[in-house]
Amino acid sequence: MDFQAVNDDNISILLNDLLEIYGYDFNEYSKASLKRRINRLFTLDKFPSFAEMRYTVRTNPEYLKRFIEEITVNVTEMFRDPSFYRVLRETVLPTLGTYPFIRIWHAGCSTGEEVYSMAILLQEANLFHKSLLYATDINPGVLERASKGLFPLSHMKGHSEKYIQSGGKKDFSSYYSANYDLAKFNSELSSKMIFSTHNLVSDHSFNEFQLIICRNVLIYFDKDLQAKVFKLFEQSLDNLGYLALGSKETLRFSSVAPNFKQLGKEKIWRKMA
Amino acid sequence: MSAAKGLVIIGGSAGSLDAIIQLLAGLKNRHVPPIIIVLHRKTGDDSTLAELLSIKSPVPVKEADEKDPIRSDTIYIAPADYHLLVEQDHTISLDYSEKINYSRPSIDISFQTAAEAYGKSLTAILLSGANADGTEGLKAVKACGGRVIIQNPATAEVAYMPQHALEKAGADLVLNANEIPMVI
Ligand SMILES: C[S@@+](CC[C@H](N)C(=O)[O-])C[C@H]1O[C@@H](n2cnc3c(N)ncnc32)[C@H](O)[C@@H]1O
Numbered sequence: 001m002d003f004q005a006v007n008d009d010n011i012s013i014l015l016n017d018l019l020e021i022y023g024y025d026f027n028e029y030s031k032a033s034l035k036r037r038i039n040r041l042f043t044l045d046k047f048p049s050f051a052e053m054r055y056t057v058r059t060n061p062e063y064l065k066r067f068i069e070e071i072t073v074n075v076t077e078m079f080r081d082p083s084f085y086r087v088l089r090e091t092v093l094p095t096l097g098t099y100p101f102i103r104i105w106h107a108g109c110s111t112g113e114e115v116y117s118m119a120i121l122l123q124e125a126n127l128f129h130k131s132l133l134y135a136t137d138i139n140p141g142v143l144e145r146a147s148k149g150l151f152p153l154s155h156m157k158g159h160s161e162k163y164i165q166s167g168g169k170k171d172f173s174s175y176y177s178a179n180y181d182l183a184k185f186n187s188e189l190s191s192k193m194i195f196s197t198h199n200l201v202s203d204h205s206f207n208e209f210q211l212i213i214c215r216n217v218l219i220y221f222d223k224d225l226q227a228k229v230f231k232l233f234e235q236s237l238d239n240l241g242y243l244a245l246g247s248k249e250t251l252r253f254s255s256v257a258p259n260f261k262q263l264g265k266e267k268i269w270r271k272m273a
Numbered sequence: 274m275s276a277a278k279g280l281v282i283i284g285g286s287a288g289s290l291d292a293i294i295q296l297l298a299g300l301k302n303r304h305v306p307p308i309i310i311v312l313h314r315k316t317g318d319d320s321t322l323a324e325l326l327s328i329k330s331p332v333p334v335k336e337a338d339e340k341d342p343i344r345s346d347t348i349y350i351a352p353a354d355y356h357l358l359v360e361q362d363h364t365i366s367l368d369y370s371e372k373i374n375y376s377r378p379s380i381d382i383s384f385q386t387a388a389e390a391y392g393k394s395l396t397a398i399l400l401s402g403a404n405a406d407g408t409e410g411l412k413a414v415k416a417c418g419g420r421v422i423i424q425n426p427a428t429a430e431v432a433y434m435p436q437h438a439l440e441k442a443g444a445d446l447v448l449n450a451n452e453i454p455m456v457i
Contacts, residue, residue, distance in 0.1 A: 003388065003416040008361075030366040032358035032386045037370075073370040216369045219339045219355075248339055248352060248367050 004039045010050045011035055017058050024068065024138075025201050028225035037071040044070075069139045073220065076110040077158070078117045078151075080215075081247050082165035085117065087266050089167050092242055093125045096210050102131040105209045105236065107200060108217030109135040112146025112193075113159075117166075118213070119189040120175060124168070128192065134207065136198035143195045149185035151176075156183050200229050205236040212237060215246035215267075223253075230254045237271045244268045279394025280343060280359070281306055281457055282387045284380030284410070286313040286402025288430025292450035293400065297330040297348070299454030305332055307343045308457070309359070311351040311383045313376050313404065323350040339367040351378040359387040374406040384410025388417040395419035398453060402434030411442035422446045422456065 006014075011034065018024040026034060047053040056063050079085050096102050102122075106115050115135045122128040137143050151159075160172035176183040198206070200217070212233050218226050233243055234256045243251065243260065245267045251257050260269035285293060289312060314322060327334035330348060335341075337349040343363045351357035355367040356378050373379040384397050384407065397414040399407040401424060411421050423444040426432035439447065446456065 003385075003413045030358070030360065030368075032360050032366050032390075033368045033370070036358070036382065036386070073368060075369055075371055219367045219369070223340060246369075248355060250338070 004035065006035070006039050006042050006050055006053070008035070010054075011038060014038065014054060014057060017054065021058060022064060023202065024199070026071070028201070028222045029220050030222060033073070033220055034071060037073070041067065041070045065141060069141050072139060073216075074110045074139065074142050076113045076216075077155075077162070078113040079159060079162035079166045079168075080114070082162045082167075084244070084247070084266065084268075085121065085162075085166035087263065087268060088118075088244075089121055089125065091263060092211065092244075092268065093121060093127060096242075097125060097127050099210060100130065102127060102211070103207060103209045104131065104133050104211045104213065105207070106133065106135045107198070107212060107214040107233075109137050109143075109146060110139075111142045111151075112149070112195075113151065114213065114215065115146065115193055116149065116151075116175075116185055116189055117163075119192065120163070120168070121166075122192075123189070124170070131192055133193045134209070135193055135195050138197065138199045138201075140197050143197060147190065147193070147195045149187065149190050150179075150182045151185070153178055153181050153183045200232065201225065205232055207236065208238050209236055209241055210238050211242045211244065213244045215244065215249070217246075218249050219246065227254055230256045234259065234271065239271055239273070241271050242268055243271070278306055279396070280363075280387060280391045281308045281396045281398065282311070282359075282383060283308065283398045283400065284311045284384060284407045285400035286376075286380075286404045286406060286431070286434055288401035288403075289424075291430065292424060293326070294329045295450045296453045296457075297326065297332065297334075299451060300330070300332055300457065301454075302331050304346055305457055306345050308332070308348045309337070309343075309351070309357065309365075309383065309387070310348060311357060311378050311380050313378070313380075313402070313406070314353060322353070326350060337365045337367070339365065341365045351383065353378075356382045358382060359390045361390050363390060374404055376404065376406050380407040381410040385413040388413040388419055391417075391419065393418040396422065396456070398422045398424070399435055399438050400424045400450070401429035401431045403431045404434055405437050407434060408438045408441045411438050411444075415442065420445050422448060422453065424453070425449050 163172045176185045259273040323336035334348040358366040421444045423435045426436040428449045
């Protein structure tokens with residue numbers, strides 16, 4: 001059943017093109033979201049036909065960048081789910097603080113709001129000096145924005161409320177300076193961030209971490225791909241390292257689950273073996 | 274009026290909670306097809322809606338998790354702040370993309386994806402609300418051969434949303450909340 005311009009067959013054709021020409025494999029993404037995003041882009045960019053869209057994707061690498069950025073979902077927030085950040089503050093960071101060095105991986109970090117939130121937590125826990133934040137995403141465009149530390153000023157009120165709910169005690173505005181309609185975060189915060197493209201579908205483990213945060217990325221993957229990514233995370237975690245997922249994601253049904261222990265009801269698991 | 278088969282999906286906004294409670298109570302203890310409820314609410318309401326409805330409903334209620342298989346005799350509630358999509362393989366996906374019509378979850382997205390996945394065997398029900406959400410979704414349901422039911426705007430707590438849908442998409446049935454259980 002199809003009421004949309006770009007139908008299921010068209011989508012398989014496009015996905016094959018992306019894999020063959022560019023090495024991007026979206027075949028194991030959840031279909032309904034992908035189809036909606038592709039149709040949204042088809043309308044947005046006013047393609048006269050599917051053939052035209054396909055031709056543009058195949059032949060125009062500049063457009064490909066836009067295509068990948070638009071069919072993935074990049075929406076993010078600072079201190080999203082404040083209770084999650086509260087547990088990081090109260091349980092996870094005090095444990096990590098006993099280590100000489102803390103390496104954190106934000107997989108699928110989008111425009112970086114989550115990474116800056118983490119940097120603020122680390123500063124407030126006095127652990128910043130011995131931490132490194134690796135922030136990766138499939139999209140180079142969002143990483144470029146993340147590395148600048150510039151966010152819309154209009155979002156700061158909402159971020160500030162969540163910061164306080166997460167247990168933040170400082171004046172949130174002390175972390176940025178207002179510049180027209182943008183908030184520029186203190187460059188000290190980004191001094192410990194390393195931004196790099198990394199595709200969870202095809203790239204390998206690149207380091208060992210004490211904490212991996214991958215939130216609202218796996219909801220876009222099918223079960224098989226989720227299983228592969230969980231293996232990748234397991235390989236990339238130190239023993240007793242933590243894995244944090246989004247509020248609607250779970251490790252429970254995966255084959256690596258027996259090697260992890262969940263922290264109460266939170267979407268945080270600790271590697272035990 | 275025939276009972277629904279396949280999937281029943283219900284969308285509601287302002288003023289729809291009472292209608293949903295009435296509707297669920299009317300199901301009594303009989304077997305029902307899977308039911309998905311997509312309700313706008315203030316962010317931060319968390320899982321309280323699923324808890325509230327499970328107290329009021331004779332049929333088991335759960336907040337939808339990503340990849341949940343869609344099964345009969347179960348009521349799935351779209352979680353706050355995620356869009357709920359129905360996959361062709363009759364599982365649920367969640368999505369954290371932009372708000373649509375100022376809403377996440379968006380009724381349109383759930384209706385559209387359910388229409389594609391269930392075609393003729395979908396029943397979509399739109400209830401009270403002050404928003405234009407749902408109308409585009411109901412058009413898709415029609416285009417895929419599904420059945421469209423709209424709450425009677427005259428008896429809905431907030432008429433705007435059902436009225437808007439009735440004018441722009443049309444309905445197979447226009448019913449009061451207490452009549453809806455008869456067609457599920
Ligand atoms: C909804 S955002 C989540 C941002 C942030 N983690 C949060 O929860 O607010 C999803 C991100 O995953 C990224 N992504 C999608 N597929 C990916 C892949 N195969 N490898 C790495 N990142 C991916 C997208 O580019 C996007 O930035």
